[in-house]
Amino acid sequence: METQRDGEAGGLLDVRGLTKVFGTLKACDAIDLTIDRGEIHALLGENGAGKSTFVKMLFGALEPAAGTIGWKGRQVTIPTPGAARRLGIGMVFQHFSLFEALTAAENIMLSLDEKAPIMQIAERARALSKTYGLPLDPFAHVGDLSVGERQRIEIIRCLLQKPDLIILDEPTSVLTPQEADKLFDTLETLRDEGKSILYISHRLEEVKRLCDRATVLRHGRVVAHCDPRQETAASLARMMVGNDVEAVSRPADAGGAHEALLEVSGLSRPAANPFAVPLREIRLTVRAGQVLGIAGVAGNGQGELFEALSGEALQEHAGVVRIRGMDCGRLSISGRRLLGAGFVPEERLGHGAAPHMRLSENLLLSRHATDGKSLLGPLGTVREGALTAAAERIVETMDVRMSGTDPEAAALSGGNLQKFIIGRELDRQPAVLIVNQPTWGVDAGAAARIRQALIDLARSGSAVLVISQDLDELFEISDAIAVMHDGRLSAPLPIAEASFEKVGLLMGGAAPGHTIDNALDNATEQA
Amino acid sequence: MFESVLITIATAATPLLIAAIGELVVERSGVLNLGVEGMMIMGAVTGFGVAITTGSPWLGVFAAVLVGAAFSLLFGFLTLTLVTNQVATGLALTLLGLGISGMIGEAFIGMPGLKLGPIAIPVLSDLPYVGRFLFAQDPLFYISILLVAGVSYFLFYTRAGLTLRSVGDNHDSAHALGIRVVAVRYAAVAFGGACAGLAGAYLSLVYTPQWIENMTAGRGWIALALVVFASWRPWRVLAGAYLFGAVSIGQLHAQVIGVSIPSQFLSALPYLATIVVLVLISRNRRLTMVNTPSCLGRPFVPAR
Numbered sequence: 168m169e170t171q172r173d174g175e176a177g178g179l180l181d182v183r184g185l186t187k188v189f190g191t192l193k194a195c196d197a198i199d200l201t202i203d204r205g206e207i208h209a210l211l212g213e214n215g216a217g218k219s220t221f222v223k224m225l226f227g228a229l230e231p232a233a234g235t236i237g238w239k240g241r242q243v244t245i246p247t248p249g250a251a252r253r254l255g256i257g258m259v260f261q262h263f264s265l266f267e268a269l270t271a272a273e274n275i276m277l278s279l280d281e282k283a284p285i286m287q288i289a290e291r292a293r294a295l296s297k298t299y300g301l302p303l304d305p306f307a308h309v310g311d312l313s314v315g316e317r318q319r320i321e322i323i324r325c326l327l328q329k330p331d332l333i334i335l336d337e338p339t340s341v342l343t344p345q346e347a348d349k350l351f352d353t354l355e356t357l358r359d360e361g362k363s364i365l366y367i368s369h370r371l372e373e374v375k376r377l378c379d380r381a382t383v384l385r386h387g388r389v390v391a392h393c394d395p396r397q398e399t400a401a402s403l404a405r406m407m408v409g410n411d412v413e414a415v416s417r418p419a420d421a422g423g424a425h426e427a428l429l430e431v432s433g434l435s436r437p438a439a440n441p442f443a444v445p446l447r448e449i450r451l452t453v454r455a456g457q458v459l460g461i462a463g464v465a466g467n468g469q470g471e472l473f474e475a476l477s478g479e480a481l482q483e484h485a486g487v488v489r490i491r492g493m494d495c496g497r498l499s500i501s502g503r504r505l506l507g508a509g510f511v512p513e514e515r516l517g518h519g520a521a522p523h524m525r526l527s528e529n530l531l532l533s534r535h536a537t538d539g540k541s542l543l544g545p546l547g548t549v550r551e552g553a554l555t556a557a558a559e560r561i562v563e564t565m566d567v568r569m570s571g572t573d574p575e576a577a578a579l580s581g582g583n584l585q586k587f588i589i590g591r592e593l594d595r596q597p598a599v600l601i602v603n604q605p606t607w608g609v610d611a612g613a614a615a616r617i618r619q620a621l622i623d624l625a626r627s628g629s630a631v632l633v634i635s636q637d638l639d640e641l642f643e644i645s646d647a648i649a650v651m652h653d654g655r656l657s658a659p660l661p662i663a664e665a666s667f668e669k670v671g672l673l674m675g676g677a678a679p680g681h682t683i684d685n686a687l688d689n690a691t692e693q694a
Numbered sequence: 695m696f697e698s699v700l701i702t703i704a705t706a707a708t709p710l711l712i713a714a715i716g717e718l719v720v721e722r723s724g725v726l727n728l729g730v731e732g733m734m735i736m737g738a739v740t741g742f743g744v745a746i747t748t749g750s751p752w753l754g755v756f757a758a759v760l761v762g763a764a765f766s767l768l769f770g771f772l773t774l775t776l777v778t779n780q781v782a783t784g785l786a787l788t789l790l791g792l793g794i795s796g797m798i799g800e801a802f803i804g805m806p807g808l809k810l811g812p813i814a815i816p817v818l819s820d821l822p823y824v825g826r827f828l829f830a831q832d833p834l835f836y837i838s839i840l841l842v843a844g845v846s847y848f849l850f851y852t853r854a855g856l857t858l859r860s861v862g863d864n865h866d867s868a869h870a871l872g873i874r875v876v877a878v879r880y881a882a883v884a885f886g887g888a889c890a891g892l893a894g895a896y897l898s899l900v901y902t903p904q905w906i907e908n909m910t911a912g913r914g915w916i917a918l919a920l921v922v923f924a925s926w927r928p929w930r931v932l933a934g935a936y937l938f939g940a941v942s943i944g945q946l947h948a949q950v951i952g953v954s955i956p957s958q959f960l961s962a963l964p965y966l967a968t969i970v971v972l973v974l975i976s977r978n979r980r981l982t983m984v985n986t987p988s989c990l991g992r993p994f995v996p997a998r
Contacts (some may be wrong), residue, residue, distance in 0.1 A: 228870055249872020264870050266863040268984050269856070276869050277860050282853060308984055 169212040179204045179332060179363050180225075187220050188232050192570065193218040196387040198236065198376070199515035202332065207354060207364045209374040209395055211407050212384035212580070213610040218367055219386070221405075222334050225365075226258045227251040253542055257330030259321045259338055267310035274309060275324045288327075295374030296323050296657070298353075301447060311443065322350070323416065326357075330598055334365045339373060365488050369610050370639070371400040376502065376519035408612050415618045415643050420624060425454035425506045427638065428630035429508075429599045431491040436475055444468040444654045446475065451649060451656060459659060460645030461634045462670050469634045473603045476523070476632070477510040478503045490599050499538035510588055513604045513634075519588045522577035526569075527558040529576050529589055537595060558593065559650060565590035582613035593624060600624060603634045618644050638667060652676040699947065704835055705901055705937025707711035709893040710736075713917035714924070714931045716889020721921055722849060723882035724862035729769050731914025732791025733887050737762040737894025739795040740808055742905045745898075751810045755834070755895045760890015763884045765791065770883040774876050775866050792908065799905045804975045807903035811991040832900045834892070839932075841889070846928035855990065858882060862863045862987030875994050880983025890914070912961075919968040925975045926985045938964040958995045 180202040187289040192690045195217045212218045225236065227245035235242055238254055245251050251258075265274050272289040281286065289305035292538060296303035296319065303319050312320075318338065318673040325333055335354075339347040354364055354377065368374055374381060375395045383391040393407045433451040446468050453459045463469055475488070482488060484497035487497065490506045496645050501512065512518040520529045531542055533552055542554050558573060565586040576584055578599040583605065605621065606614035622644050623630040634651075635641050641648050647659035650673035658671050662689040701753040713730055720727050737758035745754030769787050772778045814830035821829070849855040861868045861878045869875050897909055916938060924930035975985075 226870075227872075247872050248870050252835045252872060260870065268863040268986075268988065269860060275861075276853070276857060277868075277873070310984070424758055543872055693873045 171430045175367075178202075179206075179239060181223070183232035183235050183237070183297050185224060185236065186232045186614070187217075187219065187224060187229060187646050191330055193387050195224070195231075196390055197528045198384070200382050200389070200400045202365060203359050204331075205364055207366055208377045208381065209378035209381035210365055210367045211369075211371075211374065211381055211383065211403060213407055215608075216407070217387040218384055219336070219538065220387075222336065222367065223627070224364065226256060226334065235687065240325075246651040252328060252330070255331035256334065257328045258331070258334040258336070259318070262335060265317055265320060266307045270306050270308055271303060271312075272305035273325060274320055277306075278324050279327060283674075291327060292323050295454045296328060312466065318465075321466060326353075330362070331366060333365070333541065336367045337369070337446045338366075338607050339368070339370065342595045347373070349587045356600055365544070366599070369614070371403045371611070372639075373401065374403065385409055385692045388431055398577070404611055407577055407610075413637040415615055415622065417622050417644065426492075428454045428491055429453040429455050429476075429601075432487060434472075434487050436471060436476055436480065436482075438670060439471070439480075444471055446471050447654045449475075451632075451659070455598075455628050455630055456625055458631040458633060458644050459644045460641035460648040461632065461649035461651055461656070462638060462641055462674055462691040463636065464674050465632075465636055467651045467653055467674075469603065471637075471654070472651065472656075473510075473512060473601065474636060476601050477512070480681050504534075507598035509592035509595060511592055511600070513607070515588060516577060518582060521577035523575050525573045525575055526562070526579075526587060527554045527573050528588075530554065530558050530561070533591060533595050534595070538581060561590040565620070582609040585609050586613055586617060589620060596627075597624075599632070600629045601632045604637075604642060605633060605635065606637065614640070638670060641670075642667075650674055697826055698825060699943065700824070701831070702946075703936060703939045703943045704827060704831060705939075706942050707935040708838045709896045709901065709913055710917050710938055711932060711935035712834070712841060712896060713890045713893035713914060714935060715838075715841050715928060716893075717917055717927060718856070718885040718921045718924070718926060718931055719845060719849075719889075720882050720886035722926060722987055723858050723879050724865060724987050724992065724994075725773065725879050726784065726884055726991040727766065727769055727787070727883060727886055728781060729766070729914075730886075730890050730917050731788025731900070733762045733765050733890035734894040734897070735795040735908070735910045736765050736791045736915045737798045737891030738903060738909055739802070739894075740891070740894030742802055742898035742903075743798065744913040745804070745808045746805060747987050748809070750782065751808045751899050754808070754809070754899055755892065758891040758895035759888045760891070762894065762916065763888040766791070766883050766887020766890070767880070769887075770880050774879050775995070777995055780991050788914065790858055796907050799907060802905035803903065803907070806844045807898065807905065809903040810899045818820060824911070831990045832908035834896050834900060840931045843956070844930050849928065858927075859987070861990055862871075865989050865992070869994075869996050871921055875996075878996075890917075895915070914981040916964050921963055922963075923971045924970045925971070928985065937967070941967075 174497070178201060182198060182200045184197045184199065185195055186193065186197055196522060198221055210218050210221070212594050224231045225245065227248045227250050230246070232310040236245060237243070237249060245254065247365070252336070258433065266277070272285055272292060275292050276285055276288050285640070292303060303323060309320065324340060339350060339563070341475065358364065366378055368376070369612055375398070378395050379405070381393050382389055383393065385407060387643060395403060429452065431449055431451045434446055437448040439631065444467060449472060461469065461472070464492040475482060477501040478498055481611065485494035485496040487496040490503060490508050495503050495506060516522045522531060535664070542550055542552055542557065555573065561567070562569070567583045567587045567590070568582060579587065589602070589605065600621070602621065605617050618640060621631050621633060633641065633644065642662070642665070645662055647661050648665050648670055649656040649659040650670055652674060653676060660669065704728045713734055715912060716728055717727065740761040741754040741758035744757040745751045748754070765787070769783055772783045773780045810832050812830055812832050819825045819829040857873055858878055861873060861875050865875045891915070893908065898905055902909070920931055920934045920938065923934045941960060945955070945957055948955055
């Protein structure tokens with residue numbers, strides 16, 4: 168109704184001077200931003216630039232210290248997320264918004280104001296998910312799902328609310344290129360229907376392709392309003408970072424026969440729970456000096472593979488996994504670390520680091536077995552000095568930015584914590600490094616740094632296995648790419664022979680000749 | 695013989711069941727209220743006092759429910775509004791309840807009480823073996839069964855129940871969706887208090903119609919253990935309450951027929967059973983994940 172009254176101006180959202188202060192830090196400093204109806208507006212910035220704080224104020228999760236929000240020509244205050252939803256602002260969160268103990272349909276139901284029965288909601292969600300190519304089982308418990316699958320629920324949930332403005336926080340990080348394309352089609356359809364979208368992403372190519380306008384934040388301030396189509400990825404990156412982002416360089420392999428440092432043969436694992444994926448006869452070899460990338464849509468067994476390799480899940484036979492020629496299928500995580508392996512799991516908080524412990528304590532937690540001599544005293548006492556020095560070394564090497572000395576892990580932004588966690592493993596110069604989603608939700612600057620560090624480690628003679636859903640990343644760093652689908656691993660494609668299309672087809676589970684749509688339908692039916 | 699044993703088991707199980715089903719709702723909302731014992735004993739003394747003063751056991755029951763709820767709201771104010779530690783506050787509530795009830799109840803010691811009589815449902819109560827057990831009980835027995843059914847339906851088949859579970863699972867997400875976390879928890883805590891008060895009234899108006907100091911004798915703690923034993927599922931609370939009731943009654947019958955099991959061992963049995971069940975349920979990660987409220991006992995302070 169309001170759309171009719173003041174629709175002629177075209178202005179949907181008009182934010183002026185929005186400011187938020189945490190202690191002495193100005194997270195957002197007088198931000199101006201306008202969004203028109205039927206516009207896809209990009210919000211760019213490195214982690215810690217204030218993007219999340221800004222959108223949380225728009226969504227009523229944080230209270231601004233100063234500034235005004237104009238909505239459909241009226242000035243509004245948004246005291247709660249509920250109020251934001253009633254105004255017509257929907258949000259797809261990056262973190263903390265799904266209930267793990269509830270099913271997908273129950274999660275969706277909670278965010279809808281109407282009182283429709285659960286079966287009807289499940290049906291609508293299923294239909295919508297099919298339309299947009301985001302396969303979804305409404306009755307799966309969220310706790311059993313991967314990051315990518317959870318994100319699908321978030322997107323579907325937001326679309327079902329029929330908002331006028333949709334805020335999307337890094338929506339494509341976990342989709343296949345084909346799925347991302349479908350999402351872009353969806354977003355373009357929504358734009359043609361007159362909806363507006365505030366699109367937060369680190370993927371500059373995507374922003375250039377999709378967005379009509381962009382606002383770039385740096386250190387809590389607006390540094391530029393621009394038309395991303397007129398910019399290059401490099402110029403956008405420069406605005407975000409303030410200086411040029413160094414391109415990741417992948418020096419050619421020195422050549423010669425390299426020792427196989429990680430060998431996996433005949434790795435099978437039954438599904439641990441009704442929603443998990445069984446592993447089927449996985450076979451792979453990573454040689455010294457090599458980066459092997461494993462691509463795949465979320466939830467095709469990558470998590471299960473990582474657990475099997477890291478020793479979180481043991482194998483039946485010791486010979487199934489070999490690190491530096493030693494059978495280690497029956498060894499624990501510490502046992503495998505002692506053989507020279509390092510592991511970086513997918514979830515930073517809760518898996519990669521204990522959220523409410525300090526960085527130095529987190530360092531000790533992962534390295535007490537391998538570096539006990541230098542970090543621990545004779546009676547198992549902690550050598551504070553050595554520990555702090557090691558933590559500081561990692562912070563320095565990886566350029567981890569944080570407030571205060573030795574803060575809790577949860578106090579770091581995602582990108583900075585990830586740099587620390589990767590740095591914690593690199594610091595040991597592991598002979599074998601296995602990383603799951605190294606740069607998920609990490610900004611361009613930090614991601615480039617992490618990728619370069621992985622390549623450098625390989626070139627210095629280690630074997631690096633990277634599991635990722637980000638194809639750009641895999642093409643940037645890998646010497647060969649294998650694809651996981653439904654618990655099976657394809658033969659590795661040397662990087663020279665791999666193309667987005669080939670890998671994308673394998674990710675969809677399609678043998679040449681089949682279409683991706685069929686593969687997606689199959690996935691839905693299986694789910 | 696069989697039927698009278700069943701009836702005594704029901705008498706022992708009902709107060710546990712009522713208190714536990716209330717606490718289950720509280721814990722499903724993410725709040726751990728260890729003050730069940732204190733709220734129960736307040737209900738017991740209020741129920742007894744009001745019943746003998748007014749001459750109406752029903753008024754006593756009603757007053758006990760109100761006092762239980764009011765007492766729990768004290769806990770709610772401290773833990774939800776002032777964000778005190780839930781464990782410490784719950785323990786304090788128990789000690790406070792035991793103390794105050796002793797003081798109020800001083801005047802009632804030795805006084806004859808009023809008993810809430812059984813209600814026999816015609817025809818059904820004449821069924822062989824189970825007729826009297828199921829259909830000729832005191833009114834609170836029926837209420838306890840209805841409570842279990844009602845809570846189960848509420849939690850798993852209503853939107854309000856879904857909201858309550860969501861708050862217990864992840865209060866940050868619930869807040870982000872615009873659910874009023876603190877309000878939901880207040881309501882749950884008050885319901886838990888009302889149930890504990892009712893369970894207390896059962897003790898002083900049905901089980902032993904008189905006032906004895908400390909007459910709850912640890913039943914509040916068993917109720918707490920029961921919730922965990924039942925892995926936060928209402929119908930399992932019913933099963934658990936009758937199992938624990940049977941154990942405590944079995945102890946008496948065992949003594950009568952001369953089997954000497956140390957009574958201390960039998961009193962410890964419910965807790966032992968709880969530990970065993972905890973071990974069993976934690977083996978099934980999925981089951982634990984789906985049923986355990988992950989925010990249990992965690993304070994909620996929204997960032998503003």
